[in-house]
C-alpha cells in the first residue's frame with residue numbers, strides 16, 4: 001500500500017462509530033437498517049460512515065432489491081496487510097469494552113430476531129410446505145437435474161441440511177445407504193417423519209439441529225445437500241463452511257437456490273432474507289471453505305411462468321486430500 005492508501009485506511013477506522021462498525025462486520029454481514037438499530041444512530045449517519053469504510057477498501061456494499069447489505073470487503077480479507085489491520089482492530093477492542101460488548105449483544109439479538117422470524121414462518125407453514133414449494137419451482141425438472149448432477153455412485157452417508165419436509169431425503173433415497181436430515185423447526189420435522197414413514201424410507205432419519213453447527217464428525221458424508229435454504233439465512237457462507245466440514249475427500253455438496261431476482265414480496269410474505277445468489281458469491285464461499293465449484297446450472301422458468309423464479313443448482317466438490325483443517329463454523 002502507498003503512504004496515501006495506508007493513511008486512508010487509518011483515517012477510515014480512526015473514529016468511534018466506524019471502529020464499532022468494523023467490529024460488527026467482523027462478526028458477519030448486516031443490512032444498513034440492522035446496523036442503524038444496533039448502533040442506535042440515524043440511517044444517514046450510518047450510511048456516511050459506511051461509505052468512508054467502503055472507499056478505504058475495508059467494507060463492501062451489496063444492494064439487493066430494497067435492502068443494502070454491508071460486509072467486510074473481499075479485498076480486506078485477501079490483502080495480507082489489510083486483513084492484519086482488521087484482525088488487530090477486532091482483537092484490540094474485544095477485551096470487554098462496554099460499548100463493543102453491547103453492540104455484540106445487539107448483533108446477537110438481531111440474528112435471533114431474524115432466525116425467529118424464519119422459524120415462525122416455517123412453524124406456521126410446515127403442513128403447507130409441499131404445496132408452497134411448488135408455487136415458485138418447476139419441481140420435477142429441478143429434481144431430475146439435481147439427481148443427475150449428484151452422480152451415480154451410492155453414498156454411505158447423505159446429509160440434508162434444512163431438510164424441511166424431508167423431500168430431498170425422499171428424492172435421494174436410492175442413492176444412499178444411510179440418510180439424515182437436520183432442521184431447526186420441530187413442526188417441519190414432524191411432517192418429514194410422517195412423509196418418510198409413508199414413503200417407507202427406513203434408512204433415513206431426521207433430527208433437530210442447527211446447520212451452522214452440527215453434532216457430527218467432520219469428513220463423514222459423501223453427499224451433502226442444501227436445497228432452498230440459504231436465502232433464509234443471515235450467514236449463508238457459514239452454512240457452506242459447515243457443509244464443507246462434513247464432506248469426505250471428493251465428497252459432493254449440492255446447493256440449490258434462486259438466481260438473483262427482484263421479488264421483494266418474498267421477504268415480507270415468505271421470510272426470505274436474500275433475493276437469490278450470483279455464481280461468484282457461491283464460488284467465493286466454496287473457495288473460503290476449501291471446495292471447488294464444479295458446475296453452476298441454470299434452470300429458467302418458461303416465458304408463461306412470470307411469477308416463477310430462475311433456479312440454480314451448484315455442484316461443489318471437496319478435494320482429494322483434505323489437508324486444510326476445516327474448523328466448525330460459528331454463526
Ligand SMILES: C[S@@+](CC[C@H](N)C(=O)[O-])C[C@H]1O[C@@H](n2cnc3c(N)ncnc32)[C@H](O)[C@@H]1O
Pocket residue numbers: 118119122133161162163164165166167168182183184185188209210211212226227228229232233
Ligand atoms: C424452504 S425450507 C426448505 C426445505 C427443504 N430443503 C425443501 O427443499 O423442501 C427451509 C428449511 O430450512 C430450515 N432452516 C432454516 N434455518 C435453519 C438452521 N439454521 N438450521 C436448520 N434448519 C434451518 C427451516 O426450518 C426450513 O425447514
